[in-house]
Amino acid sequence: MEQSSQAHEASIDHASGVGESEPSGSFASYTVGLVFALLLTGASFLVSQTHLLWAPGVPAGLAVLAIAQMGVHLVFFLHISTGPDNTNNVLALAFGLLIVTLVVSGSLWIMANLNANMLPPSALMEMQP
Amino acid sequence: MSAHAATAGLAGAPPTTPETTAGSARGPAPVRIVVAYGFWIFLLSDIIMFSALFATYAVLSGQTAGGPSGRELFELRHVGVETLCLLFSSYTCGLGFLAIERRRLGEFYLCCALTFVLGASFLGLEISEFAGMIARGAGPSRSAFLSAFFSLVGLHGIHVSAGLLWLSFMVAQTAAKGARDFVRRRLLCFSLFWHALDIIWVALLTLVYLMGAR
Numbered sequence: 245m246e247q248s249s250q251a252h253e254a255s256i257d258h259a260s261g262v263g264e265s266e267p268s269g270s271f272a273s274y275t276v277g278l279v280f281a282l283l284l285t286g287a288s289f290l291v292s293q294t295h296l297l298w299a300p301g302v303p304a305g306l307a308v309l310a311i312a313q314m315g316v317h318l319v320f321f322l323h324i325s326t327g328p329d330n331t332n333n334v335l336a337l338a339f340g341l342l343i344v345t346l347v348v349s350g351s352l353w354i355m356a357n358l359n360a361n362m363l364p365p366s367a368l369m370e371m372q373p
Numbered sequence: 374m375s376a377h378a379a380t381a382g383l384a385g386a387p388p389t390t391p392e393t394t395a396g397s398a399r400g401p402a403p404v405r406i407v408v409a410y411g412f413w414i415f416l417l418s419d420i421i422m423f424s425a426l427f428a429t430y431a432v433l434s435g436q437t438a439g440g441p442s443g444r445e446l447f448e449l450r451h452v453g454v455e456t457l458c459l460l461f462s463s464y465t466c467g468l469g470f471l472a473i474e475r476r477r478l479g480e481f482y483l484c485c486a487l488t489f490v491l492g493a494s495f496l497g498l499e500i501s502e503f504a505g506m507i508a509r510g511a512g513p514s515r516s517a518f519l520s521a522f523f524s525l526v527g528l529h530g531i532h533v534s535a536g537l538l539w540l541s542f543m544v545a546q547t548a549a550k551g552a553r554d555f556v557r558r559r560l561l562c563f564s565l566f567w568h569a570l571d572i573i574w575v576a577l578l579t580l581v582y583l584m585g586a587r
Contacts, residue, residue: 269471269474270471271468271471274464274467274468274471275464277464277467278460278461278464281460282460285456285457285460285575285578288578288579288583289449289453289583292449292583292584292586292587293449302587303584306579306583306584307579309579310575310576310578310579310580313575314572314575314576317463317568317571317572317575318572321463321467321568321571322565322568322569322572329402329406332410333409333410333413336410336413336414336417337413337417339417340417340418340420340421343421343424344420344421344424347421347424347425347428348424348427348428348431350428351425351428351429351431351432352428352431352432355432
């Protein structure tokens with residue numbers, strides 16, 4: 245029973261992105277992912293600590309490096325791929341990204357707007373009776 | 374079983390077109406795929422919860438109320454070591470998962486021990502950082518910036534602690550029951566959880582530490 249269910253899983257589980265038969269779940273892929281992640285982390289520290297980048301562009305550079313590293317983690321560690329059985333995972337990820345973008349950018353936008361429209365403290369004092 | 378609908382229905386392809394399946398069988402998806410999908414949904418909801426705290430931090434990061442700012446508090450060398458610990462623990466966790474898939478128990482236990490030690494070192498470094506900040510009078514009640522900092526980084530730390538606890542349980546379960554199907558499915562979920570924590574740490578490192586220490 246145990247064996248037959250394993251054979252069943254082995255025959256069907258090809259495109260899950262997590263099985264051992266899948267090339268993306270191999271020792272090599274984890275190692276490549278680790279090397280990429282180390283390089284990107286090192287680059288982030290370098291960019292933030294030196295003057296390699298034009299100073300006002302550093303936050304954008306750090307954001308690009310961080311997003312690249314998250315992509316590396318998703319592909320090499322979490323094995324998100326374009327395989328047919330991975331479609332749902334990718335769709336769920338896209339939906340999650342939409343919500344995260346809405347929450348973060350919406351909060352920043354609203355709070356910046358409130359900040360800009362707030363009366364300065366001196367004007368508040370003048371309004372006191 | 375609605376598993377078939379869960380894995381193929383959302384793909385948008387009618388179930389009768391053979392070329393979209395790339396040779397895989399029709400019928401209910403294997404339990405393993407359904408479990409990984411469900412856990413992935415949980416992880417995404419966890420990431421959405423983190424996004425609320427990230428937004429809070431981004432809004433409040435300048436509100437130091439005359440207290441210390443990130444530039445005075447953060448030590449990047451310390452943070453760099455934490456990052457390396459977490460990154461290598463993610464790597465050994467992945468190798469441990471590969472080992473259990475190939476029924477190599479000795480290798481699996483070694484990888485789990487390394488993962489645990491690296492995760493615990495990360496946690497120890499973070500706790501010492503928090504203790505140092507609180508000792509300098511920069512606790513969570515000092516300013517809005519520090520409240521947001523401690524909630525965001527602390528929540529990640531709590532996740533890492535929960536992951537370490539889960540890892541110990543999984544090692545005990547593997548020792549007791551062997552590399553059976555359900556044990557390997559739980560280990561798959563654990564490895565997904567641990568890798569997701571690393572993704573959150575990348576965002577945290579960039580937004581909080583690297584941008585804050587400039």
